[in-house]
Amino acid sequence: MSPEQVGVRPEARPQIIELDVQGMTCASCAARIQKKLNKLDGVQASVNYATEKAHVVAPEVMSADDLIETVRAAGYDAALPVPDAPPRDRAAEIRRRLIACAVLAVPVIAMAMVPALQFPGWQWVSLALATPVVTWGAWPFHKSALVNLRHGATTMDTLISLGTSSAYIWSIVALVFGDAGMIGMRHHWTLNLVRDEGLSAIYFEAAVGIICFILLGRYIEARSRQDASSALRALAEVGAKAVTLLRDDGAGGSSEVTVPIEALAVGDEFVVRPGEKVATDGVIVQGYSAVDNSVITGESLPVEVVPGSSVVGASVNTTGRLVVRATAVGADTQLSQIARLVELAQTGKSRSQDLANTISGIFVPIVIGLALLTLVAWLVAGQDATFAVTAAVSVLIISCPCALGLATPTALLAGSLRGSQLGILIRGPQALEEAHRIQVVAMDKTGTITAGRMSVHEIVPADGYERDALLTLAATLESASEHPIARAIVAAATAPLPSLEDFANVPGRGVRATVAGRRAAAGSAAFMTELGLDVPNSLVTAADTAAAEGASVVFVADGDRLAGVVSVADRVAPNAAEAIAAFKGLGLRTVMVTGDNRSAARHVAQQVGIDEVRAEVLPGDKFAVVRELQADGQHVAMIGDGVNDAAALSQADLGIAMGGGTDAAIAASDLTLMRGDLMLAADAVKLSRRTLATIRGNLFWAFVYNVIAIPIAALGYLNPMFAGAAMAFSSVFVVTNSLRLRAYRPGR
Structure with missing residues (x-):
């Protein structure tokens, strides 16, 4: 991104600074940091939550330390990138925290739920086991809640922190000042609150259960989000x-x-x-x-x-x-320009905040207000403080958005597992959010619609020459060459090849040799003319027809006459026409975007039924074509397999990579097809739509559960311990609903 692109005046003598940003937990964090940086005089910043990086254009007089301090003042951390440093594995960090918390939480939950396990003093053991979970295990939630509080904002983390802390602290109060700390105490399973036993129960299992469920959801999310930053690393691996x-x-x-x-x-x-590889x-x-x-x-x-x-x-x-x-070297090469386009697409793409966070942004303040209202209302009604506080805690626990937090990652995991069984890899909620809005499918030609491998297209013998004899002669001449066209001709021959002598390669023209004692040659029409041979009109016509269909033409000479023409081309992939028909059945417009010549592109498009062709398109222009379609108000899916497709895949609302393609294309995509079958792309769109529908269903029922349960808790009819169990049940419901995706079958 140049200074002119971001609106910085040339006279300001700007510099570009990249920062690694740490501490972001959602898209709103990235937006907050970006807003803070852009308030600095002369600064234009773009913060990418997926890659955890900030791209900053700043005046030359401003140092990186100034930017870092601004990020820290916003409640986060930043540092200059360390060259050749391995990428930070946030998923591994969360996984370690999740495992440690689960090991401690399981016995706490088991003792609370199974009276037979409640040995004398079990409640104090529960305190010892729960303390590391609620403090160290939940620290990311507590920290996020504090950071958001500084900015007057609330998120899911706010409610998680408040709900788990309330359950934990109230349990300690019950242990120290109530009957819950007495040796021999057992939990009493009652649905509603008992007005004179508010300090007779503990709720450690609710606190640790919530934390473990939410950590599981965050781990699944981190795994998918972490892959978004791998596109640039994959591009770096392509070069020499x-x-x-x-x-x-x-x-x-x-x-x-x-x-x-x-x-x-x-x-x-x-x-x-x-x-x-060519180095540069x-x-x-x-x-x-x-x-x-x-x-x-x-x-x-x-x-x-x-x-x-x-x-x-x-x-x-x-x-x-x-x-x-x-x-050109370094950042000025075409490969580096493609990498910059990928980074620009990832940073500039509109990444809507997760639906659960959107709901929580409204829901959390309401819940906190209801909990306070419950406390005040019961005190005004004449109830003792113990009952009033317990009822308020019940509201916080029953409303803790565990099910909301699991709604997206569990459906994503189930959909991803089903996708892998079908041959489709799904990455990130962005694919699910965009799939149902896709209106246009843009796709590369080579390796996507076509097989991406050279094979003999047509064999046209001259008058009086046999087809098999022509192919055998052409294969014999080309057998000494390593050219891909030569290898395709040799692979097509089935008869034994005769001896080859005096082989000579004429660069840019063809080859000549002695075959079975006779002079022979293969190459272009111009090469045949140089050898003094006349090219019959019938062969010229055949060659022109093959070239118009995108094939490469090889003329073959046997002695002093033309033996015929062998053309080589990339064939249409199996199921390509069926896949295009499936896209149209989904109401999608199809566009071919390829670097190949127009005649070859149009010929392939006619074979498979493509609606529109954009041919002879350079890598940067593929990116531009996608942006042009988006500027027209279209939601675009892009299918490709090469490095040249990576930027367009990143820019598209839904990027789909062929699994046999380059690592850069796969890393830049939202969906990857594990087999070279374009029909899987249509299946991927169907599966993505179904997965998104499941996520929305999860969010709806999780939210409805809270709407119904919160008034029950506020009216004093729900014990906090049972509220924790009900919260867990809502999570089980969400997980079970998500697992239904395992049986999904896309219709064909």
Whole structure:
């Protein structure tokens, strides 16, 4: 993101500062930090909750320490990124806390619920076991509640902290000042409050149970959210890690030396051997080869390169040795630009706050007010303080949003497990929130609609020449070449290949050799003309037709005559047409967005029934196409498999990656198809819609449960211990409802 893009005046001489932000527990935290930073003079900041980073454009006179102090003043923490430091694993931190709390909480809950386990002094043991859970285990909730309190805000964490603390503190009061601390005390299972026994019961099991349930939900959420930041790391892995530089040896010659990619500078010349990645963007100085650019451009066919041709970093050299002069390094390369687009998409994407947090933002203040009203009302009615406080505690416990907290992650987990069984991986609630609103499905061609592998498209023999003989001759000529087109022709041959002698590769033209004692050649039409051979009109027509369908054409000569034409192309993937029909059945418009040429793209689109074609689109333009569709008010799903698709996948409302694609595409997506079957994308949309419907159902019933239960507790008809059990039951109901997704079958 340039300074001009964010509105900073050039004369301000801005700088870009990245910060790692810690302590955020929800999207509102990121919004709060962003608001604080943007209040600083000349600062434009964007805070990403998913990646836990802040991207700040600030005046040159401002230091990173100033920004860090501003973040800390907001109640959070920040630091400059540590180079090569492993990413912080928040899911692992929560998992450790969850396991420790569960080990301590299980005996507390068991003793409270099973009278046979209530040995003399059991209540004091419960206090000892519950204390670490309510203090250390629930500390993230307490800290978040305090931070939000400083800003006059309340969240789910506020109610969790208040409810568990109330149950814990009131239990201690009952132990110390009431009958609950007497050795030999047992819990009395009564539904309603007994007005003269308010200090005869303890509620540690309610406190520790709430904490464990909520930690479980946070762990599931952290696992899915953590993956959002992996896209940029995956992009970093695509490029070369080392480069072979050509150095002047001082004697008029040159030597090769391998150095880390960071040592490469603009103007340096480097060597790329067959099978190696091109280290950075550059221009060919020496050598002839075919370069596979599919990782960047999406073009399925390798591109012939000669001295003067441009190449891009991370593309793969397939055949000859190349010497390349670097024209861009580091942040200026096309790969780095794609990475910036991915980061921009992740940071700028509208990530609506979780539905449970939205409900809690309204619900929590109401609950706190009702608890206080309950306390005051019973005191005014003449009840003793013990009963009034116990009734108020019942309101807090029964309303603790455990079920609300579990509504999304449990449905996400059940949906994800079912998705994995179907071959679909679902990441994050964002996919579920957006799936039902999708109106347009944009998709890449190569590796998505097509198989992404070269195969023989058509064999057209010349008059008097047999088809099988033509294929055998072409395969024999190409058997000595490592070019992907050559490998496809050789793979198609079934007959034994004759002997090959005097093989010669003519860069950019073709090959020639002696086959079974006769001169033969294969290559372009121009190569045939150079050899003095006439190309019949019938073969020219066949070649033009194949080229219009996106195929690469190889002319084959046998002696002094043309034997025919063999064309090679990327075939339409199985079920692609069925998948497009399924999208249309869901009311979705389909758009192909590809780097391939227009004729090839239109031919494939006609085969499968695509509504609209955007061809010859560069990586940055794929991102722009998605934004253009969104600017028209459309909710867009993007399906792709390459690094060139990563930015568009991140920008799309719903990113869907083919599982056989690159790590960068998979990491940037919301859904990943584990098999190369486009029909799974339609199934993924159906499953996502069903999962979101389940989440909404969970939230509805959890909220209705609170609406019904809170008045009962406020009127004094609900014991806090039973309130805790009812709270647990609501959580069980939510989990059970979510588990119904395991039996879901998308109709076809």
